[in-house]
Amino acid sequence: MSTHVDGAPPSMADPDDDDLDDRDLRPSEFDDGSHWVRAEIERRMAANRSTRGRHARRGDGATGQVERPARDAVAPDIRHEPAPPHPPPPAVPLPPPGFTAAGDLPENYVPRHSVQTPGPAAEPAEPVSGPIPIVRPARGDDTSGAPLGGPSLPPTGIPLPVRKKRSGPGTPLQVRGPAAGRWSRPSTSIVPDDPVQRLGAPPSTLGAGEPLPPWGVPASPPWGFPAARDARAAVGGAEAVETAVPDTDGAATDGDEPAAGNTVPVADDVTDRGAADRGAADRGAPVVDRPAAVVPGGAASRPEPAAVAPTGERDLAEATTTTLPVVGGDASPPARLVGIPVQRSSPHRTVAPRPVTPRHIAVVGTAPAEPGSTRVRVVLSERKGVAHPVRTIKEVQEGTAVGDLLRRDLIRSQLKVTLRFALLTVFVLGSLPAVLVLPEIGRLHVLGLRVPWLLLGLLVYPFLVGVAWRYTRVSDRIEQNFADHVQD
Amino acid sequence: MSTSGIVALVAIALVGLASGTIGSMGVRVARSTSDFLVASRTVGPVANASAISGEYLSAASFLGVAGMILRDGADALWFPIAFTTGYLALVLFVAAPLRRSGAYTVPDFAVARLNSDSLRRLCTVFVLIIGWLYLLPQLQGAGLALTTLTALPAWSGIAGAGLVVVLTVVGGGMRSITFVQAFQFWLKLTALVVPAVFVLGLFLSDSRSLERDAAPDFRAATTVAVHTDVVLQTPEPVNLVVKGTVDGVRANGPQTWQPGRYEVTAGTELQFPAGSPIPTVAGSPTTDRAWLEPGSGDADNQMLAIYSVLIAGALGTMGLPHVLVRFYTNPDGRAARRTTVVVLAMIGGFYIVAVLVGVLARLYTPDLLSTGETDAAVLLVPSAALGQGWTAWLLGGLVAAGTAAAFLSTSSGLVVSLAGVLFTDVLRGRWKDFRLAAVCSALLPIGMALTVKRLDFTLTVPLVFAVAASTFCPLLVLGIWWRGLTARGAAAGVLVGGVLSTSAVLVSLFAPLPAGVLGLLIYRPAIATVPAAFLTMVLVSRMTRAEVPADVDDVLLRLHAPERLGLTHDRV
Structure with missing residues (x-):
C-alpha cells in the first residue's frame, strides 16, 4: 500500500532525480556486470511491494488463501501472546500501534514502535493508548462516546496518505480515512479495554476498528481519495478527528462489533484483544528488522492509491458484503490476521534492502460513521533516522x-x-x-x-x-x- | 643595511611574531592528543583548505614559480600546472578513501590496508627522506630571501627560519598550526597580489612590450656577481668587463662575447654597460619573442621534460607527508573531497598571480637572468619597478612577509608531519614526545641546509615530487583501488621507485649530469620511475597473490563506503 510510496528505495534511482549527475551515474553505477545486482534489487523491491501492502497481498490468490487459515490459527495465539516479535496478526493492523494500550501489552511483548516511533508524544502513554496521546478527543462526551465513536469510525476509504512533513513526534502527522478501515478492526478490539480513555484518546483507533460496516459501503467508493481529503481536513487537528468520532453511530456499533471482531481474536477479552492488536500493531509498526513488517504501519499510513485501490476494494467488498452487518468485524480481523502473517514472512526477507521508509505512527481515527464520513487517520509522528537494524550493510x-x-x-x-x-x-x-x-x-x-x-x-x-x-x-x-x- | 632591508626585516619579524602568537593561542585550545595531531577534526572546509594551501604553497611556489617564468617563459607554465594538478589527482584517487582509512600518515595507511609492519617501517623511512628533502629547499629559500632582501648572510636566514618553525610546532601542534597556516595562506596571497597589481598598473602605462626579437637589456650599468657555476649564452655580441674565470681562463678586463655559450665560474664578476643585451642561462630562450613561445629554448627533449614534470607534480602531491596529514583533519570523506576542491581553486588562483609576477619580472628584473638566481625575482620586482621610495619599500616589506610566511608554513607543516611519523612510529609516546620528535625532525634538514649548496627550486622541488610520486603514489592508488595488492608487492614497488628516484636526486644534486636522454631522466626522473614503481608493485603482488590480506574486502569497503554507515573508526 502506502509502503511502496516510500518504498522506492532511494538508492535505486529516484525517478525524481533531476540531477544531471545522476544520469551520469546511473549507467556507470550498475554497468559493470552488475545486472545481477540490479536484478536482485529489483526483485526485492518487487517482492516488498507485493508483500507490504496488505492489499497487495490479498490480491494474490495464494496469499489470500493462506490468510484464512492463518488467521484462524493465528488469531488465538496472538491474543494470548502478543509478545512474539513477529506475530502474524499485527502486521496488517499495524496502523493502530499507538492505540494499543501500553498496559495491555503482554509482558513479553516488546513494543517495537517505541523504538521505531519513539515519538515523544507517542511515548507519553495515555492510559490506554499510551503512544497516541494526540488523538485523544478532548470532548468529555466524546470520551464516553469516543470508544464507540472510535470503533464506529468507519475506516472507509482507502487510506490516502496525507503526509505532513515531519511534525514533531507527538504531533499527529497524518490522518487517513482509508487506513482506518483496515485498522479499524484492531482498534475495535481495543475499544473494550478502556472505552472511555482509549476511545477518547485515540478516536482514530476506535473508529478504525468497528466502523467497518457503515463506511464499508460509503467508504469504498471514495476509497483513497475522498478519505484522504477528509483525512486532511481532519488532520488539521486532532480535534477534527475527535469530532468525527463522536458522530459515529459506529460507536455503538463498535461496541458490538468489537465483540464480533473479538470473537476472532478474542471476543470476550477486550484486553486480550487489545493486547493482541497492539502486539500486532506494535510489531507491524515497530518491526525494524523486517522492513516489510515495519512498513506496514507506515504503509498503512500511506497507501498507494493505485495499488491499494483494488485491494482495498476487495477488502471492502468482503467486509461490506459478507461481513458488513455483524461479521464485518470478524471478517476483517481474520483478513488482517492472515494478511499479517503472510506479510511478515516474506517481508523481512524481501524487504531488507529497503530504503528508508518514514514510519508513521498512524492512528486512525475515523469520525463519521456515515459513508461519506471521513475516516481520519492520525499519524502521530514520523521519524526518520531511528536506529534500525541494518540488514544489508x-x-x-x-x-x-x-x-x-x-x-x-x-x-x-x-x-x-x-x-x-x-x-x-x-x-x-x-x-x-x-x-x-x-x-x-x-x-x-x-x-x-x-x-x-x-x-x-x-x-x-x-x-x-x-x-x-x-x-x-x-x-x-x-x-x-x-x-x-x-x-x- | 638599506632602508628597504630594514623594512623587510621588520616585516619578517612581524610574521614570525604573528605566527607565534596565533600558535600559542591555539595551545590553550589544544587539550588532547587529538587536538594536537588532527585538530580534533573540527576544522571547517574553508579553514582547512586555507591551511592546506598555506602549507602547500612553499617558498618554491612563492618565489620559484615567478623565477621559472622569468627564465623559461611559456615552457615554465607547466610547473604550476603540475603542482595544481596534484590536487586533482588527490581528489580523484585518494582524498575520501584516505580520510576514511583513518590513517594519519602513509605508514598508517600501509598498516591499515596491508597490515604489515615491515612495510610500515619502509614507508616511515621514505616519509622521512621526502620530508627532509623537501625541507632542504624551503630552508635554503629562507636563506636566499634574507640575503637578497637584507644582505645578511644566508645561514642566519636558515637558522632563524628553523628556530621559528620548531617553536611554532612545539608550541601548538596541529590545531595551532592549522590557524597559523590559514593565516599564512592569506598573507602569501596578499603579498603576491598587491605588488602584482601595483606593477601591473605600471606596466599597462608603459610602452614596453615583450613582443620583440631581441634579448632583454640592462636598463642601467650593472654588475652581476655569479655565485654558482653557470653557462651563459647570448644571441648578440656583448661588451662587458670580466673579473674572474670564463671558459676556464682567468680574465680581468673588457671582453666582447660573440653569440655563443660561455662557462662562468662561481665568484666571477661581470660588469655590463647600460643597454647591453643580457646573456641568459643556457637552455633558456634568449630573445623575448622566443620566451613567449612554447618549446623555443634550445634544451634537449623539452617535451619529455614537460611530461615528466607533469607526472611528478600530479602524482607526487599525494605522497607529500604534510599534505596527507591534512586530510585526516577533515570530519569525513566527503568533506575531504570538498576541501580539496577548495584547495584547488585557491592554489590555482595563487599561481595565476605568480605567473603574472613572473612576466612582470621579465620586464623589470631581467638582470637576474645572467646570475642564475632567478628565484629572487619576486623579491626584487617591487623595487625594480617602483624605484626607491616608501611605496617600493613597503611593498618590498609585504613581499618579504609573504616569503617568510611561505617558508615558515611549509616547513612547519613538514616538521609537524615528520614529527607525527616519528612520534607514532618510532617514539610511540605521548605528546611530550611529540615535541621531542619535532625537534629531531627539524635538526637534520637545518644542518643540511647550512652545509649544502643551494640549488634552483626548478631543480629541487620537482625532484622531491618525483620521489613522492614513485613511492607513495602507487602504494596509495593501488591500495585504495586494487584488492590484489599484497604487502610484499607494495614493499617491492616502494623500494624500486624509491631507490631509483632517490638516486636520481642525489646524482642531480651532487654530480654532473650525463648528456642526452639519460641526463634528462636523472634530472626529471618521474616519467621513468613512477611507471617502474607501479609495474613492480603489480607484478610482485601478482606473484604473491596468495598473500592478499584476508580482510581486504572489509578494508576496501571501509575506504569507499560513506561514513554514515558507521564502518569507520578514527584512531585519534
Whole structure:
C-alpha cells in the first residue's frame, strides 16, 4: 500500500532525480556486470511491494488463501501472546500501534514502535493508548462516546496518505480515512479495554476498528481519495478527528462489533484483544528488522492509491458484503490476521534492502460513521533516522554473495568515474604541450594574449577546478546511493 | 643595511611574531592528543583548505614559480600546472578513501590496508627522506630571501627560519598550526597580489612590450656577481668587463662575447654597460619573442621534460607527508573531497598571480637572468619597478612577509608531519614526545641546509615530487583501488621507485649530469620511475597473490563506503 510510496528505495534511482549527475551515474553505477545486482534489487523491491501492502497481498490468490487459515490459527495465539516479535496478526493492523494500550501489552511483548516511533508524544502513554496521546478527543462526551465513536469510525476509504512533513513526534502527522478501515478492526478490539480513555484518546483507533460496516459501503467508493481529503481536513487537528468520532453511530456499533471482531481474536477479552492488536500493531509498526513488517504501519499510513485501490476494494467488498452487518468485524480481523502473517514472512526477507521508509505512527481515527464520513487517520509522528537494524550493510560486511556484489559494484562504479575524469584530464593536459608547440598555434593571439599563455597561465586552472568539482558531486552521489540502498 | 632591508626585516619579524602568537593561542585550545595531531577534526572546509594551501604553497611556489617564468617563459607554465594538478589527482584517487582509512600518515595507511609492519617501517623511512628533502629547499629559500632582501648572510636566514618553525610546532601542534597556516595562506596571497597589481598598473602605462626579437637589456650599468657555476649564452655580441674565470681562463678586463655559450665560474664578476643585451642561462630562450613561445629554448627533449614534470607534480602531491596529514583533519570523506576542491581553486588562483609576477619580472628584473638566481625575482620586482621610495619599500616589506610566511608554513607543516611519523612510529609516546620528535625532525634538514649548496627550486622541488610520486603514489592508488595488492608487492614497488628516484636526486644534486636522454631522466626522473614503481608493485603482488590480506574486502569497503554507515573508526 502506502509502503511502496516510500518504498522506492532511494538508492535505486529516484525517478525524481533531476540531477544531471545522476544520469551520469546511473549507467556507470550498475554497468559493470552488475545486472545481477540490479536484478536482485529489483526483485526485492518487487517482492516488498507485493508483500507490504496488505492489499497487495490479498490480491494474490495464494496469499489470500493462506490468510484464512492463518488467521484462524493465528488469531488465538496472538491474543494470548502478543509478545512474539513477529506475530502474524499485527502486521496488517499495524496502523493502530499507538492505540494499543501500553498496559495491555503482554509482558513479553516488546513494543517495537517505541523504538521505531519513539515519538515523544507517542511515548507519553495515555492510559490506554499510551503512544497516541494526540488523538485523544478532548470532548468529555466524546470520551464516553469516543470508544464507540472510535470503533464506529468507519475506516472507509482507502487510506490516502496525507503526509505532513515531519511534525514533531507527538504531533499527529497524518490522518487517513482509508487506513482506518483496515485498522479499524484492531482498534475495535481495543475499544473494550478502556472505552472511555482509549476511545477518547485515540478516536482514530476506535473508529478504525468497528466502523467497518457503515463506511464499508460509503467508504469504498471514495476509497483513497475522498478519505484522504477528509483525512486532511481532519488532520488539521486532532480535534477534527475527535469530532468525527463522536458522530459515529459506529460507536455503538463498535461496541458490538468489537465483540464480533473479538470473537476472532478474542471476543470476550477486550484486553486480550487489545493486547493482541497492539502486539500486532506494535510489531507491524515497530518491526525494524523486517522492513516489510515495519512498513506496514507506515504503509498503512500511506497507501498507494493505485495499488491499494483494488485491494482495498476487495477488502471492502468482503467486509461490506459478507461481513458488513455483524461479521464485518470478524471478517476483517481474520483478513488482517492472515494478511499479517503472510506479510511478515516474506517481508523481512524481501524487504531488507529497503530504503528508508518514514514510519508513521498512524492512528486512525475515523469520525463519521456515515459513508461519506471521513475516516481520519492520525499519524502521530514520523521519524526518520531511528536506529534500525541494518540488514544489508551487514550482508555487505559479511561477504555474502549479494553483499559482495554490492561492494564490488560500489568500488567499481567509483573507479569508473574516477578513471573517466582522470582520462579526460590526462587527455587535455597531455595533448596541450604537443599542440601548443606548433608555431601556428603558439603564435596565435586571443584576447590580446598568446594562446599558450591564455590557456596555460589562466584557463587551465578553472578547468581543473571544474573537473574536481564535478567529480566530487558525481562521486558523492554514488556513495549516497550506495548508503541509501544498503542502509535501510 | 638599506632602508628597504630594514623594512623587510621588520616585516619578517612581524610574521614570525604573528605566527607565534596565533600558535600559542591555539595551545590553550589544544587539550588532547587529538587536538594536537588532527585538530580534533573540527576544522571547517574553508579553514582547512586555507591551511592546506598555506602549507602547500612553499617558498618554491612563492618565489620559484615567478623565477621559472622569468627564465623559461611559456615552457615554465607547466610547473604550476603540475603542482595544481596534484590536487586533482588527490581528489580523484585518494582524498575520501584516505580520510576514511583513518590513517594519519602513509605508514598508517600501509598498516591499515596491508597490515604489515615491515612495510610500515619502509614507508616511515621514505616519509622521512621526502620530508627532509623537501625541507632542504624551503630552508635554503629562507636563506636566499634574507640575503637578497637584507644582505645578511644566508645561514642566519636558515637558522632563524628553523628556530621559528620548531617553536611554532612545539608550541601548538596541529590545531595551532592549522590557524597559523590559514593565516599564512592569506598573507602569501596578499603579498603576491598587491605588488602584482601595483606593477601591473605600471606596466599597462608603459610602452614596453615583450613582443620583440631581441634579448632583454640592462636598463642601467650593472654588475652581476655569479655565485654558482653557470653557462651563459647570448644571441648578440656583448661588451662587458670580466673579473674572474670564463671558459676556464682567468680574465680581468673588457671582453666582447660573440653569440655563443660561455662557462662562468662561481665568484666571477661581470660588469655590463647600460643597454647591453643580457646573456641568459643556457637552455633558456634568449630573445623575448622566443620566451613567449612554447618549446623555443634550445634544451634537449623539452617535451619529455614537460611530461615528466607533469607526472611528478600530479602524482607526487599525494605522497607529500604534510599534505596527507591534512586530510585526516577533515570530519569525513566527503568533506575531504570538498576541501580539496577548495584547495584547488585557491592554489590555482595563487599561481595565476605568480605567473603574472613572473612576466612582470621579465620586464623589470631581467638582470637576474645572467646570475642564475632567478628565484629572487619576486623579491626584487617591487623595487625594480617602483624605484626607491616608501611605496617600493613597503611593498618590498609585504613581499618579504609573504616569503617568510611561505617558508615558515611549509616547513612547519613538514616538521609537524615528520614529527607525527616519528612520534607514532618510532617514539610511540605521548605528546611530550611529540615535541621531542619535532625537534629531531627539524635538526637534520637545518644542518643540511647550512652545509649544502643551494640549488634552483626548478631543480629541487620537482625532484622531491618525483620521489613522492614513485613511492607513495602507487602504494596509495593501488591500495585504495586494487584488492590484489599484497604487502610484499607494495614493499617491492616502494623500494624500486624509491631507490631509483632517490638516486636520481642525489646524482642531480651532487654530480654532473650525463648528456642526452639519460641526463634528462636523472634530472626529471618521474616519467621513468613512477611507471617502474607501479609495474613492480603489480607484478610482485601478482606473484604473491596468495598473500592478499584476508580482510581486504572489509578494508576496501571501509575506504569507499560513506561514513554514515558507521564502518569507520578514527584512531585519534
